Amino acid sequence: xxxxxxxxxxxxxxxxxxxxxxxxxxxxxxxxxxxxxxxxxxxxxxxxxxxxxxxxxxxxxxxxxxxxxxxxxxxxxxxxxxxxxxxxxxxxxxxxxxxxxxxxxxxxxxxxxxxxxxxxxxxxxxxxxxxxxxxxxxxxxxxxxxxxxxxxxxxxxxxxxxxxxxxxxxxxxxxxxxxxxxxxxxxxxxxxxxxxxxxxxxxxxxxxxxxxxxxxxxxxxxxxxxxxxxxxxxxxxxxxxxx
Amino acid sequence: xxxxxxxxxxxxxxxxxxxxxxxxxxxxxxxxxxxxxxxxxxxxxxxxxxxxxxxxxxxxxxxxxxxxxxxxxxxxxxxxxxxxxxxxxxxxxxxxxxxxxxxxxxxxxxxxxxxxxxxxxxxxxxxxxxxxxxxxxxxxxxxxxxxxxxxxxxxxxxxxxxxxxxxxxxxxxxxxxxxxxxxxxxxxxxxxxxxxxxxxxxxxxxxxxxxxxxxxxxxxxxxxxxxxxxxxxxxxxxxxxxxxxxxxxxxxxxxxxxxxxxxxxxxxxxxxxxxxxxxxxxxxxxxxx
Numbered sequence: 001x002x003x004x005x006x007x008x009x010x011x012x013x014x015x016x017x018x019x020x021x022x023x024x025x026x027x028x029x030x031x032x033x034x035x036x037x038x039x040x041x042x043x044x045x046x047x048x049x050x051x052x053x054x055x056x057x058x059x060x061x062x063x064x065x066x067x068x069x070x071x072x073x074x075x076x077x078x079x080x081x082x083x084x085x086x087x088x089x090x091x092x093x094x095x096x097x098x099x100x101x102x103x104x105x106x107x108x109x110x111x112x113x114x115x116x117x118x119x120x121x122x123x124x125x126x127x128x129x130x131x132x133x134x135x136x137x138x139x140x141x142x143x144x145x146x147x148x149x150x151x152x153x154x155x156x157x158x159x160x161x162x163x164x165x166x167x168x169x170x171x172x173x174x175x176x177x178x179x180x181x182x183x184x185x186x187x188x189x190x191x192x193x194x195x196x197x198x199x200x201x202x203x204x205x206x207x208x209x210x211x212x213x214x215x216x217x218x219x220x221x222x223x224x225x226x227x228x229x230x231x232x233x234x235x236x237x238x239x240x241x242x243x
Numbered sequence: 244x245x246x247x248x249x250x251x252x253x254x255x256x257x258x259x260x261x262x263x264x265x266x267x268x269x270x271x272x273x274x275x276x277x278x279x280x281x282x283x284x285x286x287x288x289x290x291x292x293x294x295x296x297x298x299x300x301x302x303x304x305x306x307x308x309x310x311x312x313x314x315x316x317x318x319x320x321x322x323x324x325x326x327x328x329x330x331x332x333x334x335x336x337x338x339x340x341x342x343x344x345x346x347x348x349x350x351x352x353x354x355x356x357x358x359x360x361x362x363x364x365x366x367x368x369x370x371x372x373x374x375x376x377x378x379x380x381x382x383x384x385x386x387x388x389x390x391x392x393x394x395x396x397x398x399x400x401x402x403x404x405x406x407x408x409x410x411x412x413x414x415x416x417x418x419x420x421x422x423x424x425x426x427x428x429x430x431x432x433x434x435x436x437x438x439x440x441x442x443x444x445x446x447x448x449x450x451x452x453x454x455x456x457x458x459x460x461x462x463x464x465x466x467x468x469x470x471x472x473x474x475x476x477x478x479x480x481x482x483x484x485x486x487x488x489x490x491x492x493x494x495x496x497x498x499x500x501x502x503x504x505x506x507x508x509x510x511x512x513x514x515x516x517x518x519x520x521x522x523x524x525x526x527x528x529x530x531x532x
Binding site (some may be wrong): 051060076085086096123 | 434443521
């Protein structure tokens with residue numbers, strides 16, 4: 001059994017079927033990417049995996065640790081927007097899962113890890129978009145999850161901040177041995193971050209194609225192999241009538 | 244061909260930069276000294292004009308006593324019944340407001356959180372809200388007599404609805420995306436309410452509380468005008484019966500001052516609790532004049 005198994009037989013909003021017969025699994029320390037156009041149901045699939053959307057037929061199973069720690073879920077989610085509580089400081093937002101009794105040591109460690117040293121007491125209104133998303137990433141890591149689900153987490157920041165945040169997530173995830181499932185519509189991002197890329201078709205097309213990225217890490221964004229794979233992805237997207 | 248250019252200068256002048264760099268203690272002193280006096284221009288000007296009109300004989304002092312007479316009446320009252328009256332009214336407002344708004348917070352949370360409670364309760368509340376507070380007075384007097392209880396019930400009832408309505412709409416308007424963050428951590432409903440719904444609806448709640456407080460002052464006067472042996476409303480009816488416009492005016496001024504002071508205190512608490520807001524008002528203090 002893999003770390004995360006998703007089996008969605010059907011998911012519909014009203015009469016519109018968005019997901020149909022989709023099976024997906026995530027192994028230990030694996031980086032999987034869902035790539036597809038807007039409206040293909042990739043975010044919905046991620047929300048189902050997170051347990052945020054329960055109105056579907058099918059099943060999701062997450063392998064829990066041996067210690068059977070059920071208090072904090074083994075899955076954490078980074079949303080497209082930072083979604084910080086505006087009335088809480090950076091530290092309080094990061095430790096949100098534990099409320100007022102958050103672990104100060106762990107929070108301070110995370111603040112340093114995401115490069116926000118000195119901003120512990122800052123309120124979200126004083127943060128830039130990239131900084132706020134760093135806090136959101138730290139908040140997701142606070143519960144020490146085994147799986148990180150990311151829903152287009154870098155789509156609202158500029159291109160340079162995006163590259164920095166991508167490297168940050170890769171670093172943090174590798175340090176902790178976390179697997180992640182990322183949803184994106186950015187081909188370069190998918191190739192740079194993913195071990196395996198699932199290409200989704202438009203409508204309820206489902207997973208049309210999957211390919212593994214056989215480029216060792218750390219990767220160079222300019223690597224020739226990535227460019228070759230990009231043309232494969234483009235072909236797959238064309239075959240799936242996405243472009 | 245003309246080339247039009249559009250230039251503008253930064254608004255942070257040297258003066259502001261200087262105050263920013265000054266020490267914290269001197270900044271606090273500067274804040275106390277620089278109380279905005281622009282708000283005093285209208286009332287002080289009106290009083291001066293009034294004094295002038297009465298002195299010139301344009302208005303009879305029996306219709307509108309001049310401010311100097313008012314001051315004497317005030318000094319006379321200040322030795323005796325004024326403070327008792329103010330104290331009695333303030334106590335009634337405080338008691339009624341606390342009871343009314345506490346009930347409103349409880350009922351508002353329940354109706355805001357559970358849609359089924361809304362189905363059962365909202366129509367009745369809306370219908371009750373449409374009844375003017377004063378319409379309840381005869382009934383309250385039959386039930387509770389003309390003592391303190393009927394007055395406090397009336398004040399509590401007046402404070403209830405604005406607080407209830409604002410909290411209800413505040414909870415309903417909480418960003419679903421923030422609630423989802425709590426759901427992500429499998430937080431049970433009481434925790435979601437305490438950590439997300441209540442803080443997020445505080446801005447709405449404060450607006451309702453301030454409005455409720457002003458309505459509480461309104462009803463205390465109504466209640467005391469009808470039947471009371473002390474209170475600001477009693478001063479008003481006393482003034483009418485004795486044909487003493489100065490007594491009435493002193494009572495009105497007291498109401499204005501008390502209403503303003505209690506609202507300012509509330510505003511202070513609100514600003515402290517809601518300093519996290521990133522809104523138009525907090526960013527630049529509204530539009531500069």
